[in-house]
Amino acid sequence: MTAHPGAGPDAPPGAPGLHPFPGSGETGLDGALATAARLVEEKAKEIMSLRERVLERFADRLLPCAAAMAAAFRGGGRLFAFGTGGCGADAQAVAHLFRSGGRGLPALRLPTDVAYVTALGGGAGRVFARQIAALGAPGDIAVALATCDTGDVGEGLAEARHRGMVTVGIAGPGGERMAEGGVVDHLFVVPSSSVHRVQEAQATICHVLWELVHRAMG
Amino acid sequence: MATALATAAARRAGPGLAVTADAGRIARAAHAMAARFQRGGRLLTFGIGLAAADAAHVAVEFAHPAMAGRRALPAIPLAADACALTASGGNGSGPLTAQLRMLGRPHDIALGILGPGRPDGDVPAALAAAREIGMLTVALATGEHADRDPREDGTDPARASASPGTAATPLAAHLLAARSGDPLIVREIHLTIAHLLWELVHAFMEQPDLLVVEAPR
Numbered sequence: 001m002t003a004h005p006g007a008g009p010d011a012p013p014g015a016p017g018l019h020p021f022p023g024s025g026e027t028g029l030d031g032a033l034a035t036a037a038r039l040v041e042e043k044a045k046e047i048m049s050l051r052e053r054v055l056e057r058f059a060d061r062l063l064p065c066a067a068a069m070a071a072a073f074r075g076g077g078r079l080f081a082f083g084t085g086g087c088g089a090d091a092q093a094v095a096h097l098f099r100s101g102g103r104g105l106p107a108l109r110l111p112t113d114v115a116y117v118t119a120l121g122g123g124a125g126r127v128f129a130r131q132i133a134a135l136g137a138p139g140d141i142a143v144a145l146a147t148c149d150t151g152d153v154g155e156g157l158a159e160a161r162h163r164g165m166v167t168v169g170i171a172g173p174g175g176e177r178m179a180e181g182g183v184v185d186h187l188f189v190v191p192s193s194s195v196h197r198v199q200e201a202q203a204t205i206c207h208v209l210w211e212l213v214h215r216a217m218g
Numbered sequence: 219m220a221t222a223l224a225t226a227a228a229r230r231a232g233p234g235l236a237v238t239a240d241a242g243r244i245a246r247a248a249h250a251m252a253a254r255f256q257r258g259g260r261l262l263t264f265g266i267g268l269a270a271a272d273a274a275h276v277a278v279e280f281a282h283p284a285m286a287g288r289r290a291l292p293a294i295p296l297a298a299d300a301c302a303l304t305a306s307g308g309n310g311s312g313p314l315t316a317q318l319r320m321l322g323r324p325h326d327i328a329l330g331i332l333g334p335g336r337p338d339g340d341v342p343a344a345l346a347a348a349r350e351i352g353m354l355t356v357a358l359a360t361g362e363h364a365d366r367d368p369r370e371d372g373t374d375p376a377r378a379s380a381s382p383g384t385a386a387t388p389l390a391a392h393l394l395a396a397r398s399g400d401p402l403i404v405r406e407i408h409l410t411i412a413h414l415l416w417e418l419v420h421a422f423m424e425q426p427d428l429l430v431v432e433a434p435r
Binding site: 018019028029030032033034036037038039040041043044045047048051052055056059062063085086088089090092093096097100113147195196199200203204207208210211212215 | 222223226227230231234235237238240241242244245246248249267268270271272274275278279282284285300402403405406409410413414416417418421422424425428431433434
């Protein structure tokens, strides 16, 4: 993921130490470990409830998205996944899942080899757009993942739309920006101020989409 | 199709809640990782298949913090180089183990990711090599792995009748398990655990005096 000054995952800048809760009677390392464990419990519950909310909120949109992707695959389309930073790794997982899971559908992440990226990434904000221009064709699918910095990713989706691809955007707060100009057919914006929880919920959305695509293809 | 959606959340509830039961374990793993980083250690991450993507995610998480004010910590994903990955490891070892032996130093951290119901490839061998070198080993694994891992008292559930003196070797010093048989749900839980490790490593590093003490097992 890219740096998001002022929009950090869960806490204000300047990491707080793990100071024991006042009055807990725990001190030193024991206290810090107990505080850390409580933080784990809190965040684990946070993602559980976010996941539930997201699946409920997007139910009506996940089904048509899966249907459109299934239709594209049936027509011989290929899926291109991309994203920046940690989302780039998650895009790799999406491509691998479609390729290797279930019936094995043609999917790849946009090339990450440094030769390819530095050659095509010369224009600011255009690295994904140029890759889509080089590789994409009408009837293909573009799946873009972003947390809140959607510049390059939005350009990639715009290029994909321009080429007649099915465009899917999975984003965090501010993700609506990537949909400007009507370049995203299927947009999912995860409502959380935490970059981490956003990425975790995005993974669930991708996994459920994969499952629905398989059901739609029968 | 609608049914699939309805069950998607329900299927994730149990494994999600199981993370809270492992909170203490996750905290101890983060403490041990922070101590290694504090001494100049680096994080080496690896997994096969889907988990290779997550290993890459974890590495970039540490090397390029999402949060302003957090320092970048050295992290290397072992699957980033296609040459290394497709070359034969030599000595019969897999490409991950070969790279780990080449790059690992005693004060480093090895983080291996293992999913359910599929071969683990050379991830266990890479973790074993890391332990031999003296590295801290952390495994993001599954309930299956945890259940067949030697217990912390040194007994081995897989070899209950093993002759005394046969030392059972755990998969890693810190085994953090996602409790699901569904590889996709396991992946989601691993992502959450990795994010929590990152957050806690930074929190522990704010208190260096706590890093010279070993956490109780």
